[in-house]
Amino acid sequence: MRMALALLLCHLFYTHYTNDAGGAEDFYLYKSQSASLIDWASTYEQTDQWLSFLEWKKDLQVKEGGLQWKLVRRDRLHVEQMGRVVAIVGACKLFHGLGYSYLSYRSQIYEGDEVECEDDSYLWILLKEGTLVRLAPKSEVAFQEINLGRQKNFLYVRIHKGLVYWYSRVADPVEESDLFQTETLFFPLRYFAANPLPPRLTLLDSELTATLDQGVDSKLLHVKRLNQLILLNNSYFKKSTHSLLVLPNGNLEGMAMRAMIFVNSETGISYVRSYSEQSKLTLRGYNEYKSEDLLSSLWYKIDRLGKTTEEFSRGETVFSIAELIVKRIHSILTARELMLYEDSRPLFSSGITAKAMATLHGYRLWEDLRKDDLDLRIKFLQEHTRKVETTLLISKSRLKQKLIDIEKEDSELRADLAKKIKSDIISDYSEDFVFQNIEDVGDDIETETDETSTPRNRFSNSGYDHSYHRLAVKSYLDLLEGRSHEDLVNDWWWRMWVENYGRSILESDFSKEMF
Numbered sequence: 148m149r150m151a152l153a154l155l156l157c158h159l160f161y162t163h164y165t166n167d168a169g170g171a172e173d174f175y176l177y178k179s180q181s182a183s184l185i186d187w188a189s190t191y192e193q194t195d196q197w198l199s200f201l202e203w204k205k206d207l208q209v210k211e212g213g214l215q216w217k218l219v220r221r222d223r224l225h226v227e228q229m230g231r232v233v234a235i236v237g238a239c240k241l242f243h244g245l246g247y248s249y250l251s252y253r254s255q256i257y258e259g260d261e262v263e264c265e266d267d268s269y270l271w272i273l274l275k276e277g278t279l280v281r282l283a284p285k286s287e288v289a290f291q292e293i294n295l296g297r298q299k300n301f302l303y304v305r306i307h308k309g310l311v312y313w314y315s316r317v318a319d320p321v322e323e324s325d326l327f328q329t330e331t332l333f334f335p336l337r338y339f340a341a342n343p344l345p346p347r348l349t350l351l352d353s354e355l356t357a358t359l360d361q362g363v364d365s366k367l368l369h370v371k372r373l374n375q376l377i378l379l380n381n382s383y384f385k386k387s388t389h390s391l392l393v394l395p396n397g398n399l400e401g402m403a404m405r406a407m408i409f410v411n412s413e414t415g416i417s418y419v420r421s422y423s424e425q426s427k428l429t430l431r432g433y434n435e436y437k438s439e440d441l442l443s444s445l446w447y448k449i450d451r452l453g454k455t456t457e458e459f460s461r462g463e464t465v466f467s468i469a470e471l472i473v474k475r476i477h478s479i480l481t482a483r484e485l486m487l488y489e490d491s492r493p494l495f496s497s498g499i500t501a502k503a504m505a506t507l508h509g510y511r512l513w514e515d516l517r518k519d520d521l522d523l524r525i526k527f528l529q530e531h532t533r534k535v536e537t538t539l540l541i542s543k544s545r546l547k548q549k550l551i552d553i554e555k556e557d558s559e560l561r562a563d564l565a566k567k568i569k570s571d572i573i574s575d576y577s578e579d580f581v582f583q584n585i586e587d588v589g590d591d592i593e594t595e596t597d598e599t600s601t602p603r604n605r606f607s608n609s610g611y612d613h614s615y616h617r618l619a620v621k622s623y624l625d626l627l628e629g630r631s632h633e634d635l636v637n638d639w640w641w642r643m644w645v646e647n648y649g650r651s652i653l654e655s656d657f658s659k660e661m662f
Contacts, residue, residue, distance in 0.1 A: 161546035175502055177225050178509035184220055218588045226258040227510050229293045229302075231490070233482050234333040238266025239282070244276035252337040261289045264309070269332060273483055275491055276300040276388050277316030281473065285309050291393075292528075295494060295504070296521045299386050299402075303528055305393040310472050315388050315403045315423075316487075318381045320374035321480065325367040330476045343369040350589035366477075373477055374514070376484035383492050389525060393532045394419075396453030396540065399427035399441075400529070402554035405468065415451030417457055429529065431456060452540055 176182065189402025210216045232254045239250045242261040256262065256272060262282065264270055270282040275293055282288060294301040311412050328334075335342045343365050392399040394410055394417045405422040419428065419440045429438040431453030441447060446462020449455075454605070463470075493499070494508055501512040513521040 162513045175506050177221070177505045177511075178507060180221060180225060180509075184217065184224075189467060202573075212355075222511075225509075225511075227293055228275060229256050229258055229260070229290045230280075231255055231486070232274050233271040233273045233279070233338065233486070234336055235268075235270050235478065236332055237265060237284070239264045239268050239270045256290055258290065258292055261287065261307075267641060270467070271333065271479055273486055274302060276302070276386075277384055277483065277487055277491070278302060278388060279312075279314040279316075279479065279483055280304075281312035281314075283310035283469070286311055294513050294521055294524065295510050296386070298514055299521070300388040301513075301521055301525060302388060302390045303393075304391070305532075306408055307395075308410045310409045310469060311407070312469075313390065313392065313404060313406045313408065314473075315390060315405060316384065316483065317403050317405075318377070318384075320377050321370060321477070323367065323370045323374070324475065327366065328477055329472050329474045330479060330655055336478055338432070338482045338485070340485055341478050343371070343478065369481070370477055373481045373484065376481065376488070380484050380488055380492075383495050384487065386495065391525065391528060391532075393536065394449070395536060396431055396451060397456070398429040398448045398529065398532060399426065400429070407466065407473075409466070409469075417449040418462065420446045420462060422467070428456060429533060429582060430456065431533060431540060433534065433537055453536070565606065591654065 232250050232252055235250055235252060240247045240263045241250050241254065241256065242263065243257070243259075250262065250270065262270065262272070264282045264284055264286050266284050268284050272280040272282070274280065274290075277294065287307035288309075288311060289305040289307065291305060292301070292303035294303075314607045387403045389402050390400060392404075392406070392408065394408065395415065396417055397419075399406060399408065399419055399421070401421065401423055402425050403423060404426050406426060407420050407422075409418045411417070419441070420443075422443050424427070424443060426441045426443075427438050428441055428447065428449070430449070446459040446463075447456050447467065448459040459465075494504070494510065499512070501515045504510050504512040513524075
């Protein structure tokens, strides 16, 4: 009797599970996904919610309203690996969630991760589909999305600040040259197979002296080997990549794009140069979608509000050293071809199925069931990022004016309060948030720092999320309006910010005393 009852329960559970997931044959777990959707790590913080019958009943009604809720939730929680570190010099941080760690050779980078290079630190990253990214000191980049499709790939990245070199993979071989490499800072590479190899010669005694006198150019042999690897990989990596690079004051995008970008966080001005023919720049604004094609021979300057762009005639002089460094990077390119063949080749098999892509490699295959789903995603992000970044620029200007007005007031108490809020709360989470010093708010607007560059911002797989900045700015303005401590406690926006970025602030003696 007990055995029959157990079999019946198993059958009912299986029937409910397969119906809920849309059929057993359609359901599969991505690689690295767990079978349970329960976030056990945070259950101790949600004791009241877990023990509440009303909360359980409410969640059950929502789940019963959509039979595919498990699949939707799994897709939203799943993040895909974007790439690995090829070479690193110095100290570079990887922000994942609310914590961070230091990168090293072959460190993995996933969707939503942010990378920050400290002083005198440099970094080369290879993305999964073949794009190389170089970060200079004091650069910050957020790796948002990687989408692999049947016809093309898509990358979505935000550059917070600093100098970044973006180099998509192309099928063309490099020019053979016996000149020295220009990127020697990383020599020898930790990936030893990518370093120049000494020639292997079989010589007769009578030929030894003549060979030593003439010499054998290992640099030229290295380039020839690189071109052989490129031709070998061309049979596997046939899809081009659409890159969307979001700057604080503009979007740079294109197919198979190679570009250099510099975002000055102190002035808010950006400088870009695209070395490919199919790149375009989209500026900011709510009512006007303004974009222009970029000429590969010119540097462009984008104003801090993202409204206008102009030719930067001194670009080749100002950025000449930066461009020279990446002119001949044969060892880095060799590392790319070898690592792609080793790590990414199975992903680009022409006959791979969506199920194999998910279960074996942990990636969603776009353009499989719906041929235009990747194009729709790109179109959404183009418009979404433009509007969100425009909102940030406007909020930044309003906040600056608000601080200027406060400074002009006669109340020393409010000025002192502003200093305490700035130093005791906001500075704990971002060294360059809003302004370096509250006393400098009257300086020229070109000297303001870029609060959108903070590495604490977190992202979701559904698009760029500036909730941290919105909450921080709103909370800051609310405090300056003189709201009471009780008002802040009951304010949902303020509580959400406090819960995510410092639970002790709301209950601190400083907070209660000041409000």
